[in-house]
Amino acid sequence: MIEFVDVHKSFGPKRVLGGFNLSIEKGETFVIIGQSGIGKTVALRHVAGLLHPDSGTVLVEGVQVNGASPGTMRKLRERMGVLFQSGALINWMTVAENVALPLSEHRRFPKKEIDRLVDEKLGLLELGDAKQKTPSEISGGMKKRVALARVLMSNPDIILYDEPTTGLDPVMSMVISDLIRQMQRDFGVTSLVVTHDMKSAFHVGDRIGMLYGGELVQVGSPEEIMNTENAVVRQFINGELEGPIRAQ
Amino acid sequence: MNSGINTTGRRLGGIFELIGSRVMEFLDQAGYTILLLARAFYYLKDAPPKAREIVTQMYFAGVKTLVVCSLVGVFTGMILALQTGIELQNFGMQYQIGHLIIASMTREMGPFMAAIILTASVGSAMAAEIGTMKVYDEIDALEMMSISPVKFLVMPRVVALATMMPVVSIYIIVLACLGGAVVANSILNVSFNVYMKHLYKGIHFKPIYVGLLKSFVFGLIISGVSCAYGLRATSGELGVGHATRSSVVASFLMVLIIGYFITAIFYG
Numbered sequence: 001m002i003e004f005v006d007v008h009k010s011f012g013p014k015r016v017l018g019g020f021n022l023s024i025e026k027g028e029t030f031v032i033i034g035q036s037g038i039g040k041t042v043a044l045r046h047v048a049g050l051l052h053p054d055s056g057t058v059l060v061e062g063v064q065v066n067g068a069s070p071g072t073m074r075k076l077r078e079r080m081g082v083l084f085q086s087g088a089l090i091n092w093m094t095v096a097e098n099v100a101l102p103l104s105e106h107r108r109f110p111k112k113e114i115d116r117l118v119d120e121k122l123g124l125l126e127l128g129d130a131k132q133k134t135p136s137e138i139s140g141g142m143k144k145r146v147a148l149a150r151v152l153m154s155n156p157d158i159i160l161y162d163e164p165t166t167g168l169d170p171v172m173s174m175v176i177s178d179l180i181r182q183m184q185r186d187f188g189v190t191s192l193v194v195t196h197d198m199k200s201a202f203h204v205g206d207r208i209g210m211l212y213g214g215e216l217v218q219v220g221s222p223e224e225i226m227n228t229e230n231a232v233v234r235q236f237i238n239g240e241l242e243g244p245i246r247a248q
Numbered sequence: 249m250n251s252g253i254n255t256t257g258r259r260l261g262g263i264f265e266l267i268g269s270r271v272m273e274f275l276d277q278a279g280y281t282i283l284l285l286a287r288a289f290y291y292l293k294d295a296p297p298k299a300r301e302i303v304t305q306m307y308f309a310g311v312k313t314l315v316v317c318s319l320v321g322v323f324t325g326m327i328l329a330l331q332t333g334i335e336l337q338n339f340g341m342q343y344q345i346g347h348l349i350i351a352s353m354t355r356e357m358g359p360f361m362a363a364i365i366l367t368a369s370v371g372s373a374m375a376a377e378i379g380t381m382k383v384y385d386e387i388d389a390l391e392m393m394s395i396s397p398v399k400f401l402v403m404p405r406v407v408a409l410a411t412m413m414p415v416v417s418i419y420i421i422v423l424a425c426l427g428g429a430v431v432a433n434s435i436l437n438v439s440f441n442v443y444m445k446h447l448y449k450g451i452h453f454k455p456i457y458v459g460l461l462k463s464f465v466f467g468l469i470i471s472g473v474s475c476a477y478g479l480r481a482t483s484g485e486l487g488v489g490h491a492t493r494s495s496v497v498a499s500f501l502m503v504l505i506i507g508y509f510i511t512a513i514f515y516g
Contacts, residue, residue, distance in 0.1 A: 050388050074394045081392065088389035090381075102393040105400070107297070154393070 001026040001190050002047055002158065007056035008214075009042055016042045017053070018214030029184050029191040031205035033198065033236065035245065038211050040194040041085075044160050047192060048082050049073050060158065081151030085163040087143035089135040095122070095146050096131045102153045121149040125179070141172035148179060159183060161193040165200045173200055180204045198237050202226065210236060212245070277498070281476040284398065285468060288406045288475075291399040298404050305408030309370045310415060316369065320361055321420035325349060325427030328357070333436040342436045346447030349428040350421075354455040355515075358421035360507060362413055363466040365420075367499040371474040374405055375495035378478025379488035387479065397479065406471040413467030414460045421459075458514045462507060469506060470499045 002024040009017040016039035024030045032040045045051040046058045049065045058065040060076055068076065089098045099118045103109050109117070122128050125145045130138050138146070144164060151159055161180060165173035177200040183189045195201050201208055202222045209216040210225070210233045218230045228234055235243030295302065329345055336342045378401055381387050390397050425447060432438040477495035481487045 045388075048388075048392060050391065077392055077394050082389065084385040084389055086384045088385040090386060101395070105393065105395045150393075 001028070001061060002030075002192060003057075003059040004043070004046070005057040005059070007043075007046060007053045007058060009039070009046070009051065009053050015214055017046075020056070020211075020215050022209060022216060022219075024190060024192060026190055027184065027188050028206045029180065029193060029204055031193045031195060031201045031208045032211050032216075033196060033201050033208055034211035035236070036196060039214065040196075040211055041162050043211065044082075044162055044192060044194045047158075047160055048080065049076070078154060079156055080158045080160070081154060081156040082160045083144065083147050083151055083162065083164055085166055087135070087140075087147040089143060089146055089150075091135050094132050094134055095127065095138065098135070098146060099149045099153060101150060117153060118149075121152050124152070125149050139172075141168050141175065144168070144176055145179070148176075148183075152183075155187075156189065158190045158192075161191060161195075163195055163197075164193065165195060165197045170199075173197060174203070176200070177203045212236075277476065277480075280480065281472045284402060284476050284479070285406065285472040287396075287398045288403045288472070291396065291403040292407070294399055295403065295407060298399075301404040302408050305405050306412050308373070309366060309409050309412040313365055313369050313416065316365055317362070317416055317420055318423055320365055321423030322427035322430075324357060324361055324420070325353070325424030325429075326431045328352060328424065329428035329431035330435065333432065333438075337436060342432070343438050343442050344446055345428065345432045345436060345438055346425070346443040346445070347450035349425055350447050350450040351455065353421045353424045354451075354459045356459075356507075356511070358417045358424065359413075359459050359462040359466060360503070361420050362417040362463060363470065363503045363507075364500070366409065366413060366416065366467075367470050367496055367503065370409060371470040371499050372492050372496050374471065374474040375478040375481075375492045376488055378475055379481030379491040382479060382481045383484050383487060402471075402475045402479075405475055406468060409471040410464055410467035413470075414463040417459065417463040454514070458510065462510050465506060465510065466503050469502045473499045473502060 002022075004020050004022040007017050007020040008015075009020075020043060022030070022043075032043060034040050042051060046053060047060060047065065049068065052066045056066075060080070063072060063076060065073075065076065089095075090101070093101070096115075096118050097104075099121055100114050103114045103117065104111075118131075119128070122131060125148060127142065127145055127149060130142055130146070135143055135146070159180075164176050164180065168176065180191060180193060181204055184191060191204075193201070193204055202225075205222055207219060208222055208225045209219040210230075211217075212232050218225065218228060218233050220228070225233060225237065228237070232244050234240070235245050328349055332348055333342050333345045336344060336348070378387075381401070387397050390400055429440060429443050432443045433440055474495045477491040477498070481491035483490075
């Protein structure tokens with residue numbers, strides 16, 4: 001479904017991905033963990049076609065993302081949604097207008113149908129009361145849920161989550177993590193989650209991969225990661241000061 | 249001796265490299281802005297559904313700048329009347345002040361003043377707003393929804409500013425004429441009737457349409473430059489500040505340079 005084949009990416013002299021390989025199956029939730037600034041978001045953006053590799057290939061359902069024509073990219077993106085770290089809601093629009101955006105801009109549905117779908121998605125995420133509020137009037141957790149409602153409007157097969165729980169309190173983090181699980185359970189969505197929140201990673205992931213030094217140093221089930229012998233992974237998941245990882 | 253020559257050579261090389269990189273940066277940004285404006289023109293076909301956004305932007309450019317435009321207009325006319333009126337008085341020709349004010353305002357000052365105000369207030373806000381959207385992933389979110397940021401953000405702003413700039417220019421010209429009338433009447437002892445008579449005499453078709461054309465072009469330049477800098481903002485809040493500052497400087501320079509060439513084409 002999603003495949004990275006020997007992907008290399010550098011920004012100036014800084015090598016972020018160096019021979020990155022990964023294969024995510026249909027309906028699977030894969031979590032990439034790693035330090036801040038290590039390149040997790042860079043990897044995620046390659047799937048969305050927002051970044052292109054220096055070399056290597058990124059495939060989504062067998063279609064090569066890097067080098068895809070604008071038409072092919074549009075078709076791919078119609079089946080894909082990204083939950084950005086900040087929510088990326090349009091500030092001057094209400095919650096309802098933000099959620100309606102993917103459909104209202106393309107004018108594929110009558111307004112009544114769009115309104116019905118907006119109510120349905122907001123109801124699903126328990127946001128009915130916030131419909132007429134603007135993003136500045138709602139909390140961080142609500143923003144993430146509104147952004148998720150907007151993603152769901154186009155019924156995507158793939159959802160990419162960029163740090164979905166960052167900046168949220170533990171309860172709200174669990175609410176968002178549960179929603180990610182729900183998306184997989186109820187809609188069969190394939191998910192790529194990028195996070196350094198280990199509690200959330202263990203809760204949502206079918207498999208977890210640790211990104212370090214430009215590649216995945218270990219990939220395994222949550223249980224395998226929890227009981228790992230790999231010094232890098234062990235230091236990271238336990239938050240230990242001593243070990244091979246140095247603060248960047 | 250040789251090491252001295254080498255050091256001078258390296259310094260010269262460094263200067264040329266710096267100039268070269270700045271020229272390349274300028275050309276890159278200019279090319280990007282021209283392409284952005286071309287794409288905004290292409291999306292004019294989608295202007296009717298975007299009417300609400302266009303009207304909102306027109307409101308920001310016109311109504312929100314009304315107070316500052318009024319003050320700038322009145323005081324520009326008053327200063328112009330005072331400075332030139334005193335000189336004209338030496339030749340006993342102060343009654344011509346109305347003619348002089350309308351001529352200078354329609355030919356140059358009106359569009360230029362409007363451009364300065366709207367660059368500082370509206371253009372900078374556009375660059376900051378779009379720059380903030382860029383660094384907070386909102387532009388990427390639009391791309392992911394297959395919504396063109398040019399259609400969604402740039403086109404309405406270009407249409408609004410290109411439309412409002414001539415309106416604001418005319419407003420400033422009218423208020424400058426009124427400000428000039430106050431000074432003419434109170435300081436230069438030119439009656440209102442005489443002032444208006446000479447002012448009407450100074451109204452010609454060519455300066456008006458050239459002035460309006462200038463305003464329209466300035467509107468395109470300011471909106472295009474501001475949106476381009478906003479869309480290319482990087483590195484968080486610092487990048488937004490940099491994009492805003494650069495957009496204001498570039499807009500001012502482009503208004504001056506393009507303004508000169510329009511004058512040269514029509515009056516040269």
